[in-house]
Amino acid sequence: MKMSSIKEIGIGMLGYEFMGKAHTNALIKMPIFFYPPPIKPKLIALYGRKKERVMEASLRYGYKRYYTDWEALVKDREVEVIDNGLPNHLHKEPCILAAEEGKHVICEKPLAMNSEEAEEMYKAVQRAKVKHMVAFNYRFIPAIILAKKFIEEGYIGKILQFRAVYLQEWVMNPNFPMVWRLKREFSGSGALGDLGSHIIDLARFFVGEIDSVIGLTKTFIKERPLAEEPNKKDLVDVDDAFIALIKFKDGAIGSVEASRFSAGRKNYQRIEIQGDEGTILFNLERLNELEVYTNKDKENRRGFKNILVTEKVHPFYDRWWPHGHTIGWEHTFVHELYHFFDCLANDKPIEPWGATFYDGLRNNQIMDAILKSANTGKWERAY
Numbered sequence: 213m214k215m216s217s218i219k220e221i222g223i224g225m226l227g228y229e230f231m232g233k234a235h236t237n238a239l240i241k242m243p244i245f246f247y248p249p250p251i252k253p254k255l256i257a258l259y260g261r262k263k264e265r266v267m268e269a270s271l272r273y274g275y276k277r278y279y280t281d282w283e284a285l286v287k288d289r290e291v292e293v294i295d296n297g298l299p300n301h302l303h304k305e306p307c308i309l310a311a312e313e314g315k316h317v318i319c320e321k322p323l324a325m326n327s328e329e330a331e332e333m334y335k336a337v338q339r340a341k342v343k344h345m346v347a348f349n350y351r352f353i354p355a356i357i358l359a360k361k362f363i364e365e366g367y368i369g370k371i372l373q374f375r376a377v378y379l380q381e382w383v384m385n386p387n388f389p390m391v392w393r394l395k396r397e398f399s400g401s402g403a404l405g406d407l408g409s410h411i412i413d414l415a416r417f418f419v420g421e422i423d424s425v426i427g428l429t430k431t432f433i434k435e436r437p438l439a440e441e442p443n444k445k446d447l448v449d450v451d452d453a454f455i456a457l458i459k460f461k462d463g464a465i466g467s468v469e470a471s472r473f474s475a476g477r478k479n480y481q482r483i484e485i486q487g488d489e490g491t492i493l494f495n496l497e498r499l500n501e502l503e504v505y506t507n508k509d510k511e512n513r514r515g516f517k518n519i520l521v522t523e524k525v526h527p528f529y530d531r532w533w534p535h536g537h538t539i540g541w542e543h544t545f546v547h548e549l550y551h552f553f554d555c556l557a558n559d560k561p562i563e564p565w566g567a568t569f570y571d572g573l574r575n576n577q578i579m580d581a582i583l584k585s586a587n588t589g590k591w592e593r594a595y
């Protein structure tokens with residue numbers, strides 16, 4: 213199969229910083245490692261607010277052109293897929309316009325600022341009948357996929373409890389300046405939407421629908437210096453940390469918490485899934501490994517088994533390196549974008565493996581319920 217004979221598809225990327233870079237890296241790598249690719253992404257256009265910076269990024273990343281007007285990029289006739297890696301307050305309008313223009317849409321998490329916006333976005337992509345995915349990239353880690361397989365095979369029995377933390381430390385310094393992730397008007401919430409959204413998505417992915425929640429939030433540092441004028445301060449109006457308890461529809465219970473004030477925790481996402489016959493443990497800082505325990509083992513042989521999930525039998529792994537040559541955080545984006553383009557090229561559903569805008573809507577509804585509960589102090593329905 214010659215690469216020249218593979219259909220191409222025009223990509224319009226919104227944002228060139230953290231997620232824009234992670235997604236562009238994935239778009240470039242996907243056809244190399246997932247060869248022949250289901251479709252070949254063509255880097256058509258890149259959007260950013262600041263002309264100088266987005267022009268430089270477009271040259272550095274290899275986009276054909278750049279825009280400082282996201283509406284013009286979305287309407288670019290060569291752009292067939294919109295990949296939105298902008299701050300959360302710029303998810304709704306570009307994604308809805310993309311759908312109205314008949315473009316397929318990938319949007320970073322959380323889908324929206326709140327469930328009202330998420331519902332509008334979900335309805336728009338349904339009306340337009342375009343492919344839609346929310347970039348919950350941790351669903352595409354081979355160890356996470358193995359955990360799902362263990363659960364489906366009944367290896368740990370009926371799921372009774374789910375507990376997850378997602379801890380980072382990057383804003384503990386009071387001199388760390390104000391950024392969009394710390395302002396409600398740009399982010400919608402703090403650690404909850406940025407980190408909590410991931411573990412809430414995985415709670416639904418592993419256990420099932422969430423019925424109600426009770427939660428609390430905390431802001432440890434309430435004002436921060438402005439990057440441009442350090443002697444001026446601005447208010448932090450989002451959570452630095454949250455904790456929530458969960459009642460799943462099927463009777464299981466759980467807890468989720470995220471913090472940006474966890475000294476020593478760099479990108480520490482720890483998941484523990486407990487069944488009536490065993491336990492599965494995952495740690496994002498050791499993402500090639502999975503720990504499993506089952507009572508099905510003979511009594512004198514019971515214990516946690518640590519599996520290095522790098523054999524070719526695991527999804528995606530045959531595309532990378534020999535077993536034991538581990539992969540990293542960036543590869544999760546290559547996997548999720550491969551999944552998107554495979555589903556697009558072969559008209560397959562994004563779900564249940566990938567997260568659609570419906571999953572994004574449910575995620576925002578659950579987070580809204582946690583924020584409501586943090587005010588009322590009561591259990592709130594997560595719909």
Ligand code: SOE
Nearest residue numbers: 321349350380406407410479
């Ligand atoms: C994506 O993998 C991600 O979890 C982002 O969503 C977070 O914002 C970042 O802190 C770590 O990477």
